[in-house]
Amino acid sequence: MRCYIVHTPERTRDKLAKKVNNPEKKKAWDAFSKYKRILDCIATTGTTVAGRCITCGQKFHISMLQAGHFIAGRSNAVLFNRKFVNAQCRYCNEYNHGKPKVYREAMVYKYGKSFVDRWETKLRGLAKRGAITDRQINWEQRTARYKRLLKVLKARHNGNE
Numbered sequence: 189m190r191c192y193i194v195h196t197p198e199r200t201r202d203k204l205a206k207k208v209n210n211p212e213k214k215k216a217w218d219a220f221s222k223y224k225r226i227l228d229c230i231a232t233t234g235t236t237v238a239g240r241c242i243t244c245g246q247k248f249h250i251s252m253l254q255a256g257h258f259i260a261g262r263s264n265a266v267l268f269n270r271k272f273v274n275a276q277c278r279y280c281n282e283y284n285h286g287k288p289k290v291y292r293e294a295m296v297y298k299y300g301k302s303f304v305d306r307w308e309t310k311l312r313g314l315a316k317r318g319a320i321t322d323r324q325i326n327w328e329q330r331t332a333r334y335k336r337l338l339k340v341l342k343a344r345h346n347g348n349e
Contacts, residue, residue, distance in 0.1 A: 210327065212327035212328060212331070213325075213327050215327065215331045216268070216325075216327045216330040216331040216334065217267065217268075219330075219331045219334035219335050219338065220255070220268050220273075220330070220334045221254070221255040221273075222334075222338060223334045223335075223337050223338040223341065224255050224270065224273050224274070224275070225239065225250055225253050225254075225255055225275045226250065226338065226341060226342070227341060228240075228242070228253075228274055228275035229250055229253070229275065230341070230345055232247075232275070233247060236250070236342065236345055237249060237250055238250060239253055239275045240275070241253065241275065241276050241277040241280055242256065242274040242275060242276050242291060242294045243256070243276055243277075243280040243284075243286070243287040243290045243291050243294060244277060244279075244280050244287075244290075246277060248277050252277060252278060253275045253276065253277060253278075254275075254276055254277070254278055254281045254282075255273050255274070255275070255276070256273065256274055256275070256276025256280065256281040256286055256291070257272065257273055257286065258272035258273070258274070258286075258291055258292070258295055258308075259272055259308065259311045259312060260285075260286060260288070264324075264325060266311050268330070269311065271299070271307070272295070272307070272311065274291075274294075276291075292304065292308075
């Protein structure tokens with residue numbers, strides 16, 4: 189199955205974007221998202237500039253990939269979970285709402301059914317309760333952490349080319 193990117197006018201695209209009211213949280217998310225997409229690009233194609241979508245398997249330039257969540261929602265419990273956020277093309281993530289059934293199959297293939305079942309239950313519970321509030325997280329530290337991890341990841345990968 190092929191995925192096609194549908195280009196939308198700026199206003200529509202802006203409406204589709206998730207809003208983050210906390211600017212420090214947005215910086216942390218941007219750093220995490222970039223780190224996770226590059227990590228998945230390296231894992232799927234061996235480069236930092238292109239990767240495969242976890243749900244459709246198509247290869248895309250990194251600029252066309254998003255950090256798609258296995259568990260839907262923007263709660264802090266699921267937002268920064270490295271195992272359950274993966275590179276996903278815009279078409280699958282936004283227009284097909286993450287393709288949850290296909291995404292789940294990919295996660296079971298990657299980690300095993302019992303692992304996915306256990307974590308899926310745990311994360312869905314945390315997401316519903318909103319167990320981790322913004323005030324409990326030091327966003328500046330989290331941003332610095334993912335920027336540092338990204339720098340290390342790029343240095344390692346560039347050393348292997």
